[in-house]
Amino acid sequence: MESATLTRPRPVAAPTSPPREEGRTDRWTWAAFALLCAAAVWGFFAFPTYPNYDSYYSLLWGRELLDGVLPSYDAYRAPTPHPLAIAVGTILSPLGHGAERIWILLCVASFVALVAGIYRLGRDAFTPLVGLAAAALVLSRLDFPFYAARGYIDVAYMALVVWAAVLEARRPRRGAPVLIMLAVAGMLRPEAWLISGLYFLWVAWPADWRTRATYAALAALGPLVWAGSDWIVTGDPLWSLTYTSAFAEELGRNKSASGLLPSIWEFLVKLDKLQVLVGGIVGLCVAVALVPRRAAVPGALLAVGIGTFVLVGLGGFSVIDRYLLVASMVVIVFCGVAIAGWTMLREGTRERKAWAAVATLVVAVGATITAIALDPDRLRRELTFRADAHPALEQVLDDPDVRRGMRCGPISVPNHKLIPDVRWILDLPDGAVVARSESLRPKRARLERRIAAGGVAIYPSQRSAVLRQALVEDSDDPFTQIPLAGYQRVAVSDYYSAYVRC
DSSP: OHHHHHHSOOBOSSSOOOHHHHHHHHHHHHHHHHHHHHHHHHHHHHSOOOOOHHHHHHHHHHHHHHTTOOOOTTSTTOOOOOHHHHHHHHHHGGGTTHHHHHHHHHHHHHHHHHHHHHHHHHHHHTOHHHHHHHHHHHHHOTHHHHHHHTTOTHHHHHHHHHHHHHHHHHSTTOOHHHHHHHHHHTTTOTHHHHHHHHHHHHHHTTSOHHHHHHHHHHHHHHHHHHHHHHHHHHSOTTHHHHHHHHHHHHHTOOOOHHHHHHHHHHHHHHHHOHHHHHHHHHHHHHHHHHOTTTTHHHHHHHHHHHHHHHHHHHTTOOOOGGGGHHHHHHHHHHHHHHHHGGGGBOTTOHHHHHHHHHHHHHHHHHHHHHHHHOOHHHHHHHHHHHHHHHHHHHHHHTOHHHHHHGGGSOEEESSGGGHHHHHHHHTOOTTSEEEHHHHTSTTOHHHHHHHHHSEEEEEEOSHHHHHHHTSOSTTOOGGGGSOOTTOEEEEEOSSEEEEEEO
16 A cells, blocks of 8 residues: 555646756746747748738727727728727827837737746646646647737737736736736627636635725726727617627627537637647646646636637627637647646656656657648748738829829728728728628618719739638629729739729
């Protein structure tokens, strides 16, 4: 019995490694972080990308606020407004075209913070090597840095939520600092409201009434700011919720209850890849068995991330993979446990050695498969298009004939995708740029006559631009790509053509 006890693998009392090993790991960590920062700066300048559709609207709405006009939330197929994103857009918009690149820089910085947060979560909840493995897995999933390169606010949202989890993992029931980070995250995405509410219940139970009131105010800050901004702009404090649900139905992005569970698996495979998802499930089981207390924070975050996705789907909102980004991050942390969790076992045991050997083999096989399947040219093409298409659009819009044609009528684009880009470049108000797809809908004869009478018509003319900005949704009408009668081509670039009728 005594011999069996001595050889039984047990986790260490705290998620630490021996001092010598921990110091060596920390040195490697700082070196890796410096390399990550250098790579981020290089990527920012090597591929000068521009914001995505939603982010351009945040910049536009910020500019409208500075012009003394309420944001045009009711623009054709406008995205859901996010208060913090609009506040940042308000600060940046006076910088003109430089605001676009600073927005991207902030998103790239958010991605670096996200990777650092994943490392800290894995390190503080488990061991330094688990944190390093998880951070490396985040970097290997190219979708995440690509989100940053396209200016998605989801990257900043993930970073805030992950760092809130880090604060809680380092000191349970930390309270106000965690709630503040979640409140800021809740001004970017409403999913953070549920996390804040559940965390409030966790920290408020042992607190006194005065502290509970403070926590309640912090937990309510995100939804109150969101509802307040909606009420000021539209008169309806629930406008974002009702609009998003209706928009999701129009685009066919909502799902029935029976379709949500398959979507969870499908989206997590898309975000994390099958091997990482399987490794995450294994790591979750191992962590719960070995160190259930240490697995509590990432485990709770995983449950809330999936639960929020289900509630969003049941509420009739868009069901897209980005709503599982937080859950996908936690899956990666648990995959890090599967790879490097052997550092939680006592040194010298056979179980630790066997686990390390198997993990090394799995990592080698996984790295080989990833290297074989990786298509660097595809990533380069995507980044090149994002870097080149926007200047090509500016080139067409700056043509003197196009500028003269603007006096003859509105600027029309195939659908909603190019509206914010054109409005931002030319500093135009809502309604000055219209979608030809809208003119083909019922009861839009007036807009159709307005376009036919004259103006400027922009057409994506390169394959990548057509697929991303003209024929995006299944409902997009290919006839919007046919030059209108009476319009003459006056300007071309590598990606776009401009036609004018006066």
